[in-house]
């Protein structure tokens with residue numbers, strides 16, 4: 001393994017100052033460390049942000065739920081506030097990886113990484129999340145740019161993710177049997193006046209299926225889903241599932257999610 | 262290099278280590294605690310599970326420098342006064358192992374399960390052990406051993 005300089009930042013300012021085009025922030029390390037071990041990534045500087053208190057914690061208000069970037073998956077899964085405000089989000093966190101991944105991995109690290117099969121990006125899209133960074137607020141729709149690509153600039157730090165509390169919501173996924181990443185995941189959220197159907201695992205980046213969302217906004221019933229066309233074009237095809245299979249799973253999961261709402 | 266001070270199995274230790282030293286390497290190669298096993302490079306097999314401040318983590322996916330000030334317990338640290346931990350006893354009694362490679366991680370992970378859930382069902386045990394892979398036993402006796410330990414602890 002190639003070595004690097006380890007730093008532990010005491011506040012966001014220091015972390016941002018230490019960052020360069022050749023550095024990574026160390027939150028849970030559940031992506032960064034395996035990437036370094038496998039030689040997929042090398043860094044000059046690794047900047048631990050876990051000791052920055054302001055980045056962690058969960059705050060619920062009447063309309064939104066704000067989760068600090070270094071809040072661990074296990075904390076979201078077990079939080080009474082999350083379970084009360086958005087139970088589907090607690091369930092999503094509980095379904096990530098395994099207990100040891102959930103004991104280390106963080107929500108900020110997950111969305112900054114934007115793995116095409118990660119779970120949290122779908123929650124951000126479905127729940128109209130606003131990503132708070134040290135310099136601005138970014139709407140989820142504008143945050144996830146492409147495969148492993150986000151709107152974050154070099155040295156920009158996610159401080160918190162603010163989710164809108166929906167009227168109803170549910171997340172369904174077909175987990176990869178080894179890692180539990182979503183082969184396909186569908187997050188349905190019914191807000192006042194609109195429905196989002198966020199899909200992860202199917203394409204190179206999470207997206208809102210506008211056709212499903214529109215049909216469900218008119219009539220929030222699983223029966224309308226069969227009338228919506230879901231094209232497999234542009235979908236991933238790999239050893240886990242073909243594009244056609246994924247397209248069909250989106251239909252199946254969208255129905256299940258609506259019925260479970 | 263980073264200077265780190267931490268407690269391993271109740272002993273205070275201070276060492277200077279290269280910044281990229283994994284906790285698993287620190288335990289195995291610097292402290293010679295080879296009970297913690299390393300089975301994969303992808304953070305998936307769980308052979309390396311240890312407790313940090315009471316919670317189970319994969320020691321192959323944490324930097325020693327990052328754990329300055331924490332309390333670490335490895336498989337070598339769970340027997341008390343020469344007497345095996347009830348989880349170890351149960352694995353032995355119910356043949357929860359064959360080659361034994363996955364066992365340290367299984368035992369450490371299972372102990373953490375019982376800290377969170379005193380009487381887990383078979384399904385809860387299997388769900389919890391999602392991150393621990395065993396290529397020998399077929400898991401049946403591992404689940405039985407965890408249940409046995411739960412009844413004794």
Ligand SMILES: Cc1cc2nc3c(=O)[nH]c(=O)nc-3n(C[C@H](O)[C@H](O)[C@H](O)COP(=O)(O)OP(=O)(O)OC[C@H]3O[C@@H](n4cnc5c(N)ncnc54)[C@H](O)[C@@H]3O)c2cc1C
Pocket residue numbers: 023024025026027028029030031032033034049069070095096097098101104105106107108109110112113117118119120152156157158159179180181182303304305
């Ligand atoms: C075996 C295994 C199974 C997994 N299964 C799943 C699964 O089922 N579903 C799923 O969604 N994920 C899964 N994951 C990923 C896991 O959820 C991690 O949380 C995620 O990989 C990254 O989070 P982290 O906190 O570990 O980030 P790190 O690895 O510490 O960082 C990842 C990247 O994010 C950047 N970063 C971190 N925090 C911030 C911040 N606050 N601001 C800006 N940039 C930041 C870092 O610079 C780095 O580039 C799995 C991982 C493993 C190892």
Ligand code: FES
Pocket residue numbers: 298299300301302303304305306307308309310319320321322
């Ligand atoms: S060696 Fe740590 S998970 Fe495989």
Ligand code: FES
Pocket residue numbers: 357358359360361362363364394395396397398
């Ligand atoms: S006993 Fe051999 S891998 Fe589990």
